[in-house]
Amino acid sequence: MGEQSVSKVVGATLAALGADAVFGLLGSGNAVVTNALVAGGATYHAARHEGGATAMADGWSRASGGIGIVSVHQGPGLTNTLTALAEAAKSRTPLVVLAGDTPAAALRSNFRIDQHDLVESVGAIADRVHGPTSAAGDAARALRRAQLQRRPVVLMLPIDVQTLPVPESARTPPPATALPGPPAARADAVAAAARLLSGAQRPLILAGRGAVLAGAAGQLEALGERTGALLATSAVAKGLFAGLAFDLGISGAFATPLAAELLPQADVVLAVGATLNHWTTRHGELVAAGAAVVQVDVEADAIGASHPATVGIVGDARLTATALLDALGDRDGDRAGGWRSPELARRIASRRWRDEPYEERGGERYVDPRTLSIALADLLPGDICVTVDSGHFMGYPSFYLDVPDARSWVFVNAFQAVGLGLASAIGAAVARPERITVAALGDGGTFLALQELETAVRLGLRLLVVVYDDAAYGAEVHHFRTLGEEVAAAQFPPADLAAIARACGAAGVTVRSTADLAPVADWIADGSGPLLVDAKVDPDVCADWLHHAFRTG
Numbered sequence: 001m002g003e004q005s006v007s008k009v010v011g012a013t014l015a016a017l018g019a020d021a022v023f024g025l026l027g028s029g030n031a032v033v034t035n036a037l038v039a040g041g042a043t044y045h046a047a048r049h050e051g052g053a054t055a056m057a058d059g060w061s062r063a064s065g066g067i068g069i070v071s072v073h074q075g076p077g078l079t080n081t082l083t084a085l086a087e088a089a090k091s092r093t094p095l096v097v098l099a100g101d102t103p104a105a106a107l108r109s110n111f112r113i114d115q116h117d118l119v120e121s122v123g124a125i126a127d128r129v130h131g132p133t134s135a136a137g138d139a140a141r142a143l144r145r146a147q148l149q150r151r152p153v154v155l156m157l158p159i160d161v162q163t164l165p166v167p168e169s170a171r172t173p174p175p176a177t178a179l180p181g182p183p184a185a186r187a188d189a190v191a192a193a194a195r196l197l198s199g200a201q202r203p204l205i206l207a208g209r210g211a212v213l214a215g216a217a218g219q220l221e222a223l224g225e226r227t228g229a230l231l232a233t234s235a236v237a238k239g240l241f242a243g244l245a246f247d248l249g250i251s252g253a254f255a256t257p258l259a260a261e262l263l264p265q266a267d268v269v270l271a272v273g274a275t276l277n278h279w280t281t282r283h284g285e286l287v288a289a290g291a292a293v294v295q296v297d298v299e300a301d302a303i304g305a306s307h308p309a310t311v312g313i314v315g316d317a318r319l320t321a322t323a324l325l326d327a328l329g330d331r332d333g334d335r336a337g338g339w340r341s342p343e344l345a346r347r348i349a350s351r352r353w354r355d356e357p358y359e360e361r362g363g364e365r366y367v368d369p370r371t372l373s374i375a376l377a378d379l380l381p382g383d384i385c386v387t388v389d390s391g392h393f394m395g396y397p398s399f400y401l402d403v404p405d406a407r408s409w410v411f412v413n414a415f416q417a418v419g420l421g422l423a424s425a426i427g428a429a430v431a432r433p434e435r436i437t438v439a440a441l442g443d444g445g446t447f448l449a450l451q452e453l454e455t456a457v458r459l460g461l462r463l464l465v466v467v468y469d470d471a472a473y474g475a476e477v478h479h480f481r482t483l484g485e486e487v488a489a490a491q492f493p494p495a496d497l498a499a500i501a502r503a504c505g506a507a508g509v510t511v512r513s514t515a516d517l518a519p520v521a522d523w524i525a526d527g528s529g530p531l532l533v534d535a536k537v538d539p540d541v542c543a544d545w546l547h548h549a550f551r552t553g
């Protein structure tokens with residue numbers, strides 16, 4: 001074997017440990033490590049902006065369950081990742097971000113910033129490659145920390161250290177000690193929760209991102225059957241209970257009227273990997289004041305942080321659900337209680353969002369965003385992935401587009417940053433190239449990420465970009481209008497996004513009525529590469545859910 005530099009050993013180590021998809025933007029500070037990853041068997045996907053690369057790795061990780069790898073240049077290469085990095089940190093997405101760094105002694109380098117404090121300030125873990133003898137172990141540690149702590153780890157690679165030769169004896173990481181398993185719940189807390197659940201008349205299981213990350217769907221479904229509980233998810237965990245008769249869908253601002261009626265009737269709420277924040281509870285309204293709340297979370301800090309918990313269980317969602325099943329088994333034999341009934345199942349099935357009447361808006365110039373979404377849902381196959389950006393429009397895909405499971409729902413809104421949806425969708429599409437990925441965006445979010453249309457085309461992805469185009473930052477317009485503020489600064493002249501898509505090499509279609517969707521049906525049947533649907537929606541339609549969102553307190 002020829003001489004191996006630190007960069008080569010870091011890339012080779014990550015590849016050997018299973019690094020799969022790498023998203024990045026090349027500079028001198030990350031070129032060698034990236035090439036070493038590829039030489040080791042990983043696949044590199046070039047983005048057009050480091051923020052895009054990071055959001056792609058986030059979307060890829062959410063859809064695949066793997067650890068996403070990002071590769072960026074030092075200084076500006078890293079600062080460009082920050083918004084997407086904050087989203088990934090808040091969403092607990094495991095990523096390893098390889099970032100060049102200025103040499104410790106290069107005090108006057110243009111690229112110099114405090115990279116460590118920068119990334120820690122947005123919730124990522126800062127780590128570094130220390131030198132030739134530790135390089136392999138440093139790389140292995142970054143992967144391990146990302147996996148264990150469910151967060152992005154930024155591994156700094158100082159460019160002077162990168163080129164140092166690694167002695168033969170240090171080219172492989174020290175043997176891995178087995179990863180500690182996820183935390184198991186305390187038996188007394190499980191017993192207390194089981195007592196509450198077995199005494200419940202109307203139990204509810206409310207699952208969040210923690211349940212998705214832990215892969216707890218099956219255990220929670222069994223727990224629902226065992227206790228007669230109704231099921232619901234936070235917005236980010238949509239799809240976890242897809243297809244189940246007693247799934248109420250999303251709890252929170254996006255809850256159906258029937259869900260909003262039933263959720264506050266629960267007398268015991270089992271919140272699993274869901275922090276019961278003001279989005280999920282509609283500022284507390286969806287949890288009855290007298291309801292007992294059992295909260296399960298891997299982090300002790302999360303217990304009771306947003307909503308008081310009667311019983312707190314620090315533990316992994318899947319393991320805790322299994323422990324609860326065991327505890328309930330001992331207590332109750334085969335008797336299932338709860339409020340499940342064929343009649344309730346029928347009501348739930350007949351009161352989905354698409355069954356709720358609305359007054360059609362649109363006319364010659366505009367398509368009603370609800371009608372558009374329902375029509376798209378009817379055209380699309382069942383096995384799709386949906387990614388949702390941030391903005392007023394985001395209720396529509398959340399209401400009307402169904403996904404087969406929670407890993408097919410990429411809801412990038414933990415940081416509430418507009419503009420991450422397109423790149424996240426690209427990452428999700430890379431993870432599952434055989435099926436259609438829908439990127440639901442506003443026009444504002446589309447313009448913030450436009451350069452990645454070229455990436456989607458270059459990668460030949462089956463991506464349906466649906467732009468709810470109201471020629472405005474609609475969420476801001478609707479909010480400030482009610483406050484009597486001037487809104488012109490948030491409004492724009494019409495833009496031909498379909499033409500912009502075509503200029504990037506994608507297909508593009510402008511939609512003002514469902515009749516304009518014929519090319520979309522053709523593309524779904526046998527299209528290749530991305531299609532952008534520029535749906536001109538009425539800028540004056542304001543969704544009810546926005547009133548919940550903008551309430552303070």
Ligand SMILES: Cc1ncc(C[n+]2csc(CCOP(=O)(O)OP(=O)(O)O)c2C)c(N)n1
Nearest residue numbers: 391392393417418442443444445473474475
């Ligand atoms: C990066 C970022 N910039 C600004 C905001 C403030 N903001 C919240 S919603 C919104 C409008 C988004 O517009 P668009 O994507 O067109 O969706 P719409 O609200 O019109 O449906 C803006 C600018 C934000 N959340 N994130």
